[in-house]
Amino acid sequence: MAVPxxxxxxxxxxxxxxxxxxxxAEKGYAAVTMREISRELCVSTGTLYHYFPTKEFLFEExxxxxxxxxxxxxxxxxxxxxxxxxxxxxxxxxEFAENREEHFRDMILLACDVYRHDSLKDESRILEECSxxxxxxxxxxxxxxxxxxxxxxxxxxxxxxxxRMLETRIVxxxxxxxxxxxxxxxxxxxxxxxxxxxxxN
Numbered sequence: 001m002a003v004p005x006x007x008x009x010x011x012x013x014x015x016x017x018x019x020x021x022x023x024x025a026e027k028g029y030a031a032v033t034m035r036e037i038s039r040e041l042c043v044s045t046g047t048l049y050h051y052f053p054t055k056e057f058l059f060e061e062x063x064x065x066x067x068x069x070x071x072x073x074x075x076x077x078x079x080x081x082x083x084x085x086x087x088x089x090x091x092x093x094x095e096f097a098e099n100r101e102e103h104f105r106d107m108i109l110l111a112c113d114v115y116r117h118d119s120l121k122d123e124s125r126i127l128e129e130c131s132x133x134x135x136x137x138x139x140x141x142x143x144x145x146x147x148x149x150x151x152x153x154x155x156x157x158x159x160x161x162x163x164r165m166l167e168t169r170i171v172x173x174x175x176x177x178x179x180x181x182x183x184x185x186x187x188x189x190x191x192x193x194x195x196x197x198x199x200x201n
Contacts, residue, residue: 020062025106067130098173102162
C-alpha cells in the first residue's frame with residue numbers, strides 16, 4: 001500500500017505567498033480576481049481558497065509575509081554590523097534598500113493601488129501597520145533616539161525608490177547616502193542618535 005504523501009502546508013503557503021506581491025503590483029490588487037491569481041500561481045482555485053478563503057485574507061497574509069521577510073533580513077544586516085558605528089549602519093541600510101529596489105517598487109505600486117479605492121479600508125489599515133513595522137526596524141537598526149529622524153530616513157528611502165521610478169538616471173541610493181554623509185556631523189552633534197537600548201525604551 002502506498003504511503004500517503006505528507007504535505008508541508010506552511011511551505012506550500014509560503015510558495016503561494018512569495019510571488020503575490022509582484023502579481024498585485026503588475027495587475028492591480030483591486031482589479032485582479034482569485035481565479036486570475038490561481039491561474040498565475042499554477043494552482044486550482046480550490047487550492048487557493050483552501051489556504052486563503054478570501055482575497056482580503058490573501059492580501060493580509062502577503063503583506064505580513066513580505067514585511068516579516070524584510071525585517072528578518074534587516075536584522076541579519078544589523079547583526080553583521082553590530083560592532084560598527086552608526087554611519088556604517090546607515091550605509092548598510094541604503095545598501096539593503098538598493099539590493100531590494102524592485103521589491104520596494106512593487107510595494108509602492110501596491111500601496112498606490114490600494115489608496116486609490118476608498119472601499120479598501122482594511123487593506124489601507126494593514127499597510128499602515130506595515131509602515132510602522134518598517135519604521136521601527138529602521139530605528140532599531142540605526143539606534144535612533146528620535147521618532148522624527150526615524151520617519152525622515154523612512155521617507156528618504158521610499159522617496160528614493162519612487163523618484164527612481166520616474167527618473168532612473170537622475171538619482172541613486174549612493175548619491176542620496178553621500179548627501180546624508182555630509183550632514184552627519186550636524187545629526188550627531190545634536191544627539192539625534194542614542195544607544196539602541198535607549199531607542200527601544
